[in-house]
Amino acid sequence: MRISDLRKEATAGGARVSARVDWEDSARPALEVFFETEAGCADDLAPSPEACLTACFLPAFRHGERRVALEGPVCPRLAESIRTTAKILGSWGKRRRIPVIESGKGFRPPRPVSPRRTGFFLTGGVDSTHLLLRNRADFPRAHADSFRDAFAVFGIYTPDQIDPRSPFSAYMRIRELLGEIASESQCGFVPVVTNVTALDPEVAFIAEESLSSALISAAHLFSSRWSDVSLASGRDASILSPLATHPLLDPRFSSAALEVRHSGIEWNRRERLAQLCAVEGGVSRLVVCMAGPPPPLLNCGKCEKCLRTMTALAGLGKLAEAREFPRDDVDPEEIAAIAVSPSYAAYWRDVLPLLGSRPDLAAAVEARLGEARRAAGWFADAGWKGALRRLDRRVFAGKLLAARRALRRAR
Numbered sequence: 001m002r003i004s005d006l007r008k009e010a011t012a013g014g015a016r017v018s019a020r021v022d023w024e025d026s027a028r029p030a031l032e033v034f035f036e037t038e039a040g041c042a043d044d045l046a047p048s049p050e051a052c053l054t055a056c057f058l059p060a061f062r063h064g065e066r067r068v069a070l071e072g073p074v075c076p077r078l079a080e081s082i083r084t085t086a087k088i089l090g091s092w093g094k095r096r097r098i099p100v101i102e103s104g105k106g107f108r109p110p111r112p113v114s115p116r117r118t119g120f121f122l123t124g125g126v127d128s129t130h131l132l133l134r135n136r137a138d139f140p141r142a143h144a145d146s147f148r149d150a151f152a153v154f155g156i157y158t159p160d161q162i163d164p165r166s167p168f169s170a171y172m173r174i175r176e177l178l179g180e181i182a183s184e185s186q187c188g189f190v191p192v193v194t195n196v197t198a199l200d201p202e203v204a205f206i207a208e209e210s211l212s213s214a215l216i217s218a219a220h221l222f223s224s225r226w227s228d229v230s231l232a233s234g235r236d237a238s239i240l241s242p243l244a245t246h247p248l249l250d251p252r253f254s255s256a257a258l259e260v261r262h263s264g265i266e267w268n269r270r271e272r273l274a275q276l277c278a279v280e281g282g283v284s285r286l287v288v289c290m291a292g293p294p295p296p297l298l299n300c301g302k303c304e305k306c307l308r309t310m311t312a313l314a315g316l317g318k319l320a321e322a323r324e325f326p327r328d329d330v331d332p333e334e335i336a337a338i339a340v341s342p343s344y345a346a347y348w349r350d351v352l353p354l355l356g357s358r359p360d361l362a363a364a365v366e367a368r369l370g371e372a373r374r375a376a377g378w379f380a381d382a383g384w385k386g387a388l389r390r391l392d393r394r395v396f397a398g399k400l401l402a403a404r405r406a407l408r409r410a411r
Contacts, residue, residue, distance in 0.1 A: 001025075001060040001099070002069045006047045015042035017221055019052050021199065026063040035218055036193045044190075044225040049074045050110070050255045053082065053101065055217035058210045059199040060099045061086050072103030075110055075255040079103075085252045089209060092242040109256035112227040119149035119190070119222075120230040120263075121215055122178050124287035124298075126309065127232035130272035131264045132185055133279060135230075141186070149226060150182035152191045153218045156206065157290050170292040177285055177298065177324075190225070192218045211244035216253040216260055223257040230261040236268040239346040270312070270350040277318045286322050301326040304338050308347060311335065311361055315354035335364035345372040 006019040018034040033055060037045050049070045060068050079101045086098040120135070122128050132147065139146040154171050175191055182189035196214045197206055206214070212231060219229045231250050234243065250262040264272075276282035286299075288309045293300040300306055310330050313319040320328040340348055348365055355362040 001056060001065040001067065003049075003052045003056060004071060006049065006052060006071060008045065008047050010042070011036060014038040014040075015045045017045055017047050017051070019047075021052075021056060023063070023065065024067070025065050028063065031195075031198055033196055033199065034194065035196070035221055038191060041188075041190045041222075041225075044222050046221060046224060048220045048223065049103070050078050050223070050258075051217045051220035053078060054213050054220055054253050055196045056199060057082050057099065057101075058085070058089075058213050061089070061096055062094075062200060062205060062209065064097060065099050066097070067100045067102050069102040070104065072105035073108040074101065074103040074106075075257070076107040077109060078253070078255040079107060081252045081254065085213075085249050088248050088252075089242075094209065110223060112257045112259075113224055114227075116144040116228060117148050117226040118145055118228045118230070119151050119219070119226040120147050121219075121232065122150040122152050122182065122187075123232075124174065124178055124181065124285060125232075126269065126272050126276065126286060126288060127234055127264060129181075129282070129286060130267065130276055131230065131232040132181075132187075133276060133282065134264065134267075136185065145228075147185070147187055147230075150178065150185070150187040150189050151219060151222075151229065152178045152189070153215050154191065154193045155195055156197055156211070156214055157203070170298075173295065173298060174287060177287065181285060190222065192221075194218055207244055208242065209244050212246070212250045213244075213253055216250070219260070220255065220258055223255070227257070228259045228261060230263040233262055233265040235265070235346075237265050238268065240265075241343065268350050269347055270354060273309075273312050273354070274316065277313070277316045281321075283313060283318055283322045285324060287324055297326055298324045299326070304340070304344065307334055307338060308344075308351060311365065312351045312354050314361060315351070315356070315358050317357070330361060332360045332364035335361065335368060338368070340368040340372045342372050345369055348372075 001024055002022045004020050008015060008017045014037050016034055016036045018032050020030060021033055022030045049072055052070060053068060053074060057068055083098055083101070120128065120131060122132070135147050152175065171193065179189050196217055200210065215231065231245060233247070234245055247262040247265055251260050254260040286309065289299040289303060289306050291300045291303055301310065306325065307330065310319055310325055313322055314330045319325065348369055352362060352365055355365065
């Protein structure tokens with residue numbers, strides 16, 4: 001993969017940084033990757049080889065590129081660390097050739113902005129809203145770790161987010177809401193529109209490998225504005241599993257000028273929601289949906305993520321306060337109609353303790369979790385270990401498993 005023609009240019013509404021990406025070992029079309037921001041942030045937007053490397057490395061890794069070549073210079077810390085992400089993904093089953101990183105102007109560490117300035121990624125969801133709540137509670141405004149900027153990246157999942165011309169697009173409606181949250185929290189607001197996931201738009205790849213790198217690539221364009229940026233954890237330490245945003249991955253996209261933090265992992269989803277509900281207006285503007293529903297609301301109220309959040313809020317008696325959802329209550333039949341995959345069962349288990357006042361919803365969730373457990377058991381039994389267990393039972397009357405356990409005890 002070769003990245004060239006990195007440049008910045010003015011636009012009618014602000015500024016744009018773009019670069020040409022040419023595939024060398026994969027039969028994929030060349031692409032101009034771009035990042036656009038508004039006039040108020042245009043001066044801080046700067047062409048960044050680090051942004052290009054962060055955006056392009058994992059797609060190159062997935063599609064068998066032998067190298068990622070940039071015109072440079074590139075931060076050596078990032079270049080070394082980002083290859084480690086490929087090794088981590090390899091340990092999760094994504095075993096591929098790791099591209100070599102080449103720079104036409106060598107490797108040179110950029111300098112961080114001084115004094116330190118901290119930003120965070122704001123989506124409007126439970127995790128980032130809770131991260132802002134905790135930051136305002138834990139740090140005085142004068143502290144270097146107090147968030148100064150809310151950073152919103154559009155165009156990752158929803159196609160109409162990258163068309164800001166329509167006042168009814170998801171971009172314009174979410175941008176307005178996030179701008180309100182930032183203003184009320186005394187944060188600068190930095191919106192960016194990008195097509196970076198067009199390098200590989202497959203949703204499974206974004207969710208399992210490239211999401212944090214796509215987000216963080218945009219942050220590298222503002223290394224003259226902030227020295228640290230926090231990305232809210234989507235899970236807690238008790239249920240860590242391979243995902244594209246992960247405490248092992250996210251900090252690996254740091255450079256000498258930008259420190260990336262995977263934050264909030266100490267709280268589970270139940271605790272985050274309960275803390276938000278305890279604050280006046282804490283859930284009034286939650287946006288959790290990725291379906292991009294039509295106006296006027298920003299949550300469809302039908303998808304698994306919407307319904308899970310609505311169920312938790314109903315149990316806390318706060319759903320009526322969450323104004324971006326279409327209903328004030330949840331019918332158990334709605335829960336019965338969805339499928340809960342084994343990978344999302346832990347989220348639903350977090351919801352159960354909140355449903356003490358709603359036994360009808362609790363029963364529906366228990367039923368869904370039962371199906372998820374049966375599905376997980378079937379998949380495990382369908383694997384090679386399950387096949388060996390069946391062979392042992394049918395042919396050797398379980399003696400192989402007994403011998404294995406005896407050997408373990410002896411060791």
